[in-house]
Amino acid sequence: MSLAVSSPLGLNSPALGLECRGCGARFPIAAQHACFECFGPLEVFYDREALATVTREQIEAGPKNIWRYAGLLPAGQDEAQRVTLNPGFTPLVKADALAAEIGLRAPLWVKDDSANPTHSFKDRVVSVALTAAKALGFTRYACASTGNLANSVAAHAARAGAPSIVFIPYDLEPGKVVMTAVYGGDLVAIEGSYDDVNRLCSELVETDDFEDTAFVNVNVRPYYAEGSKTLGYEVAEQLGWRIPAQVVIPMASGELLTKIDKAFEELVAGGLAVAPEGGWRVFGAQSEGCNPIATALHRGSDEIVPVKPTGIAKSLNIGDPAAGIYALESVRRTGGWMDYANDDEIRDGIGLLARTTGVFAETAGGVTTAVAAKLIASGKLDPQLETVIYNTGDGLKTLDAVAGQAGPTYRVKPSLRAAREAGLVS
Amino acid sequence: MSLAVSSPLGLNSPALGLECRGCGARFPIAAQHACFECFGPLEVFYDREALATVTREQIEAGPKNIWRYAGLLPAGQDEAQRVTLNPGFTPLVKADALAAEIGLRAPLWVKDDSANPTHSFKDRVVSVALTAAKALGFTRYACASTGNLANSVAAHAARAGAPSIVFIPYDLEPGKVVMTAVYGGDLVAIEGSYDDVNRLCSELVETDDFEDTAFVNVNVRPYYAEGSKTLGYEVAEQLGWRIPAQVVIPMASGELLTKIDKAFEELVAGGLAVAPEGGWRVFGAQSEGCNPIATALHRGSDEIVPVKPTGIAKSLNIGDPAAGIYALESVRRTGGWMDYANDDEIRDGIGLLARTTGVFAETAGGVTTAVAAKLIASGKLDPQLETVIYNTGDGLKTLDAVAGQAGPTYRVKPSLRAAREAGLVS
Numbered sequence: 001m002s003l004a005v006s007s008p009l010g011l012n013s014p015a016l017g018l019e020c021r022g023c024g025a026r027f028p029i030a031a032q033h034a035c036f037e038c039f040g041p042l043e044v045f046y047d048r049e050a051l052a053t054v055t056r057e058q059i060e061a062g063p064k065n066i067w068r069y070a071g072l073l074p075a076g077q078d079e080a081q082r083v084t085l086n087p088g089f090t091p092l093v094k095a096d097a098l099a100a101e102i103g104l105r106a107p108l109w110v111k112d113d114s115a116n117p118t119h120s121f122k123d124r125v126v127s128v129a130l131t132a133a134k135a136l137g138f139t140r141y142a143c144a145s146t147g148n149l150a151n152s153v154a155a156h157a158a159r160a161g162a163p164s165i166v167f168i169p170y171d172l173e174p175g176k177v178v179m180t181a182v183y184g185g186d187l188v189a190i191e192g193s194y195d196d197v198n199r200l201c202s203e204l205v206e207t208d209d210f211e212d213t214a215f216v217n218v219n220v221r222p223y224y225a226e227g228s229k230t231l232g233y234e235v236a237e238q239l240g241w242r243i244p245a246q247v248v249i250p251m252a253s254g255e256l257l258t259k260i261d262k263a264f265e266e267l268v269a270g271g272l273a274v275a276p277e278g279g280w281r282v283f284g285a286q287s288e289g290c291n292p293i294a295t296a297l298h299r300g301s302d303e304i305v306p307v308k309p310t311g312i313a314k315s316l317n318i319g320d321p322a323a324g325i326y327a328l329e330s331v332r333r334t335g336g337w338m339d340y341a342n343d344d345e346i347r348d349g350i351g352l353l354a355r356t357t358g359v360f361a362e363t364a365g366g367v368t369t370a371v372a373a374k375l376i377a378s379g380k381l382d383p384q385l386e387t388v389i390y391n392t393g394d395g396l397k398t399l400d401a402v403a404g405q406a407g408p409t410y411r412v413k414p415s416l417r418a419a420r421e422a423g424l425v426s
Numbered sequence: 427m428s429l430a431v432s433s434p435l436g437l438n439s440p441a442l443g444l445e446c447r448g449c450g451a452r453f454p455i456a457a458q459h460a461c462f463e464c465f466g467p468l469e470v471f472y473d474r475e476a477l478a479t480v481t482r483e484q485i486e487a488g489p490k491n492i493w494r495y496a497g498l499l500p501a502g503q504d505e506a507q508r509v510t511l512n513p514g515f516t517p518l519v520k521a522d523a524l525a526a527e528i529g530l531r532a533p534l535w536v537k538d539d540s541a542n543p544t545h546s547f548k549d550r551v552v553s554v555a556l557t558a559a560k561a562l563g564f565t566r567y568a569c570a571s572t573g574n575l576a577n578s579v580a581a582h583a584a585r586a587g588a589p590s591i592v593f594i595p596y597d598l599e600p601g602k603v604v605m606t607a608v609y610g611g612d613l614v615a616i617e618g619s620y621d622d623v624n625r626l627c628s629e630l631v632e633t634d635d636f637e638d639t640a641f642v643n644v645n646v647r648p649y650y651a652e653g654s655k656t657l658g659y660e661v662a663e664q665l666g667w668r669i670p671a672q673v674v675i676p677m678a679s680g681e682l683l684t685k686i687d688k689a690f691e692e693l694v695a696g697g698l699a700v701a702p703e704g705g706w707r708v709f710g711a712q713s714e715g716c717n718p719i720a721t722a723l724h725r726g727s728d729e730i731v732p733v734k735p736t737g738i739a740k741s742l743n744i745g746d747p748a749a750g751i752y753a754l755e756s757v758r759r760t761g762g763w764m765d766y767a768n769d770d771e772i773r774d775g776i777g778l779l780a781r782t783t784g785v786f787a788e789t790a791g792g793v794t795t796a797v798a799a800k801l802i803a804s805g806k807l808d809p810q811l812e813t814v815i816y817n818t819g820d821g822l823k824t825l826d827a828v829a830g831q832a833g834p835t836y837r838v839k840p841s842l843r844a845a846r847e848a849g850l851v852s
Binding site: 064085086089091093097115117118119155156157158159161165168170174175177178179181182183184186187188189190191192196197199200203204207208209210350351354355356357358360394395396397399402403406407408409410411412413414415416419422424425426 | 490511512515517519523541543544545581582583584585587591594596600601603604605607608609610612613614615616617618622623625626629630633634635636776777780781782783784786820821822823825828829832833834835836837838839840841842845848850851852
């Protein structure tokens with residue numbers, strides 16, 4: 001017998017409750033993100049029997065978006081109750097030319113999540129978070145964001161006809177600011193870092209004025225985080241229900257990395273996908289300007305020392321990463337590694353990825369590409385094993401990062417003579 | 427017996443040859459775009475028997491991209507021979523809130539082609555053009571572009587590992603310039619208008635140095651243009667194989683409009699889709715700064731007087747529109763109409779679409795939304811009939827157009843007290 005049928009998240013939700021990642025204490029489904037016992041972060045736990053009923057055939061018969069995995073998610077089983085732009089099932093691009101350039105001699109793939117509706121992987125987590133939030137009775141949608149999340153929450157709210165209030169650091173890339181404001185919700189620029197924004201949102205969520213407000217990455221964070229699992233499910237399905245030997249994932253809070261690893265575990269546990277010989281290995285990528293998780297790994301430490309982020313990879317600039325220790329755990333357990341790239345390497349990574357695959361990534365994708373190349377050079381990534389690189393956002397959102405390097409190669413007057421003088425034609 | 431099996435475009439191409447839209451003269455499949463008899467533009471003609479074999483079931487079993495319609499396209503029947511980013515099957519978004527705001531009392535849909543790989547409908551036409559070009563032996567890919575086409579050709583070439591050379595007016599939006607250059611091909615900024623760029627490309631294509639070069643919208647234009655038909659096929663399929671009563675389509679060259687109309691005709695002729703009672707009506711949208719086709723219609727004239735384009739809708743700024751007379755013909759034959767919007771109306775249209783649907787359109791989408799509203803206000807669009815609006819591009823590419831209007835609604839220090847003083851919390 002399953003509790004799921006009576007879940008506050010809706011009929012047929014396989015989610016049973018929330019469990020502390022620290023002490024293991026369990027709580028009922030609610031808008032709660034920290035343990036009442038130890039203040040540790042909470043994670044959704046499921047009815048394992050319900051998960052086990054999900055089959056490949058069911059999934060393959062579903063829509064070409066994240067909701068094909070609804071049986072493995074905490075909310076959204078009822079299509080009519082979803083708050084969503086229907087993200088997901090983004091391209092998995094074979095990257096032979098990139099593999100050749102960075103020295104990988106096995107299949108290399110780029111999972112291109114810039115193809116989502118607001119052009120980042122955040123549409124996945126927002127769709128799951130807001131669908132859960134609606135089921136839990138929230139009527140206003142909010143977030144603390146480094147930009148991509150802001151775009152996604154504002155767009156989801158517009159589609160749903162719901163009010164939104166989005167909090168961002170005041171110095172975000174102009175594209176991300178405009179793309180949030182255009183949807184017409186409230187947009188609050190905070191004179192501080194992302195970590196300051198996040199802290200303020202944690203305070204606001206406790207006030208009476210915000211009791212109807214779901215902050216996707218604060219009070220409904222456990223549901224939000226589950227949305228990232230779809231980036232693991234999809235890659236496995238797109239590879240023919242195989243889990244790749246190596247994955248390289250950008251890290252901000254570190255949560256995305258842990259959830260892709262969790263997705264692979266669930267698929268294997270449920271008999272849905274096959275693990276590679278020797279298991280899969282998870283690799284994390286940060287920027288040099290914000291590398292607290294990678295630094296802890298390099299030091300062999302469990303303590304993540306918060307940093308004040310700098311550098312162009314703003315979407316990854318979380319100096320005090322909430323899931324950092326869990327990312328460390330995933331990487332250590334699977335035999336992976338982490339590294340980081342500086343701003344010049346990030347720019348080169350964007351160019352390299354674009355030239356070799358036709359995928360134009362934002363700075364976070366430049367980080368991941370550059371770090372993948374470094375990990376091969378340093379021998380941490382095995383060049384003989386199939387590898388997937390995750391691109392989580394769109395180059396159009398961080399144009400300034402490459403604007404100085406990427407311009408016309410010729411400028412000529414509109415005449416054949418001018419074209420001849422420029423050497424375009426003889 | 428069909429000629430298609432021996433087509434230079436590949437095994438199983440249903441294309442039989444090229445036909446002059448002016449005098450009807452027919453020519454074999456080749457890289458030719460103007461009639462040797464009368465200099466009229468050429469269009470692909472098909473083996474009607476081959477087209478008639480295509481079934482809904484075949485299409486529905488195909489991939490979720492334009493290639494599901496390969497049986498109705500001139501090239502790309504062999505997956506291995508495609509030059510493509512696999513665009514298409516973009517969302518058809520129900521737009522109830524927008525309908526309410528503009529006074530439509532029947533179902534309203536937005537076909538959101540910003541979801542394509544390089545975020546405009548151009549990926550469709552480029553995929554078909556370059557696939558045909560490769561079959562015809564071309565090894566370098568080129569175009570004259572107002573921006574979106576440049577992005578798409580450069581990205582397709584990068585994915586295919588082929589050289590590219592792209593020609594643009596020097597004063598394009600920065601986003602479109604960077605997003606072309608980043609793929610690493612040649613990018614030529616021309617000190618002139620799009621019409622100047624186009625003229626120069628028509629001269630270059632005749633030179634020996636460019637004999638290996640396919641200009642997607644010059645020497646392989648007939649194949650390129652066919653790719654737009656997929657925007658008609660998809661809408662009909664997404665509506666359950668029904669053709670909508672009214673469609674509103676942005677016009678640059680006017681070609682897109684004529685091809686959507688042609689797609690509807692083909693679907694009805696082939697028994698694949700059902701026409702609405704009274705037939706479908708096609709509406710065209712231009713900007714006030716470049717409205718030669720709409721002006722001809724308003725004047726009741728068949729003569730399209732070229733203009734020097736101005737205004738923010740740069741992707742539509744073709745002052746001498748090659749397919750303008752055919753767009754007039756479609757609109758007149760179907761009982762539709764055309765109108766145009768000024769820059770303020772375009773900006774308002776972008777905001778209206780974003781707020782009510784969560785779709786962030788480039789200026790061209792603002793044009794279409796604004797013109798749809800005008801056409802209802804003027805009684806030209808019937809508010810009681812189901813309508814589809816085409817959004818052909820992404821707001822991130824024309825940020826400057828709305829940057830002055832779309833910014834933060836609050837700016838505060840990161841403290842609860844500051845939030846209180848700003849009125850965010852009591």
